[in-house]
Amino acid sequence: MMINCTINGRAYQFRVDPRMSLMELLRQQGFNSVKQGCSVGECGACTVLIDDIATDTCIYLAIWADGKAIRTTEGEVKNGQLSAVQQAYVAMGAVQCGFCTPGLVMTSTSMVERFRGKRLTEQEIRRGLSGNLCRCTGYTSIVRAVQKAQLLDEGEK
Template structure:
């Protein structure tokens, strides 16, 4: 067992974990944050995307001990005072959500992109979400949602 300290969605934690625990499993099993999904377990699909210290990461590829001292944001952390984040609202308004499995990762990738570049081109949006696979929407609605979320 290893003890780690980290901040998740603005809340500080000190946790005892197994040395071989992935960040994905820590978030889901220890903290109950089920918006982080397990898809491929190989870092290819983006269902497990979180923002770690301002960067998009695949939590299935990060060992939990590597998150020591880090600040993690999951989809649950975007809600503030009962209000969803504007990028979440944009996804709803343009119909960018189908089955919803990829949605948390897509939204977090879009948020990280917009945090760094509030006015991305369509090409930059495509690049920004390129680590997330969606089997339902064909990406057009997702790109429209990110476009709508510009400058928020």
């Protein structure tokens, strides 16, 4: 089956097996930030934004991506500049082994964009990140990174 979609702002056309997951397609195309974790939608390592909604690609069929706009962590870097969320993750030390980081960055990006102008509470951030598992950080630095990203997104330092 043929699908058309945009990935990080660039138009693509693919011939896909109807059983192929979007995660498999993205990884085959070199989007290595999309990690294969649990393959059952539990860990969030494969999270991307599909039409600006954080989505686990391991349980999302590639054929469903027809006509969709997909954003991966690679696409968040613009002109060599990290996004506000990526900058905040670095600044707050929210990266340890890094396996879960791309999925967490995309979920965080979705939250920052969706709630632009509203300061999320720690509980709201933790709830928003609940679909992403991290075995290294303990989440405190990740929550702080989302809080900092909200400030950076608003132009504060």
